[in-house]
Amino acid sequence: MSSIIRILCVGIIHYFAAKYFWGIDSIVFTVVIALLATIIVHGVSTFRGVKSTKKEYELMTRIEAEAKNGSLSAETMKELEEHLNNMEPSGINIPFINTFVVVLAGYYQKNAEFNKAMDILDKFSKATLDDPSITDTGIMEYYSFRITACSYLNETDKLESYYNDAMKFIDSKKKKNDLINVSIKCFKINRAIANGDIDEAETLTSPLLESDKSDDVAGAYIFMARCAAKRGDKQKVCEYLDKAAELAVKGMDKNTLELRKEYILSQMD
Numbered sequence: 001m002s003s004i005i006r007i008l009c010v011g012i013i014h015y016f017a018a019k020y021f022w023g024i025d026s027i028v029f030t031v032v033i034a035l036l037a038t039i040i041v042h043g044v045s046t047f048r049g050v051k052s053t054k055k056e057y058e059l060m061t062r063i064e065a066e067a068k069n070g071s072l073s074a075e076t077m078k079e080l081e082e083h084l085n086n087m088e089p090s091g092i093n094i095p096f097i098n099t100f101v102v103v104l105a106g107y108y109q110k111n112a113e114f115n116k117a118m119d120i121l122d123k124f125s126k127a128t129l130d131d132p133s134i135t136d137t138g139i140m141e142y143y144s145f146r147i148t149a150c151s152y153l154n155e156t157d158k159l160e161s162y163y164n165d166a167m168k169f170i171d172s173k174k175k176k177n178d179l180i181n182v183s184i185k186c187f188k189i190n191r192a193i194a195n196g197d198i199d200e201a202e203t204l205t206s207p208l209l210e211s212d213k214s215d216d217v218a219g220a221y222i223f224m225a226r227c228a229a230k231r232g233d234k235q236k237v238c239e240y241l242d243k244a245a246e247l248a249v250k251g252m253d254k255n256t257l258e259l260r261k262e263y264i265l266s267q268m269d
Contacts, residue, residue: 112263114149151190
């Protein structure tokens, strides 16, 4: 329907342009010119849309292939970054964009580039959350990136706002799965660390250290490192992050944790 309305609008514009600006008196000829111009404009627009979608499909295929192999290449992520930075937020209706935004935000967070993660989420936030196709998992990832970034950046007011929005969303769900339950705990820990409630953060983190899932344990060590940083204990920061690195969790390799260590230690100076 929107395409039809757009075509009609373009046609009307070209009709009046042909009649009043180009001085064409023949109604038939004016209509023909308007139709031709409309077809050309619509054709170019459609071609660009198809070309763009094809490019995004190829990019998504490459991202999925690289993810299966364990990591995303810097070249692929640079291309994705340029693609999203050159795109208007209205482009969210093009396939794969929601996934692209989440992937890039996750990549930035992995590399301890929390400001960049916030910027890309800022650009597409409304369109992302308003998109009816976004899944509950996608929404949880969105809030996870927001709350984590705000916690590292010590932006407590923003964190509180995203935390409240996330909890409202979670409360709207009748059933809580494992992802939601773990996310709630991580949200609370990030919030406590940002607010300087270190005892509470450590208390909330302790059960994760006893988990039989290496992802949970690695995440717990990172939280403990951040708590140690708040206490001014650089030795403990390095100790906890080294323990996280020993677990070799997917997405948290030694290089990633080294970047995280550098970031945390830099915040202490």
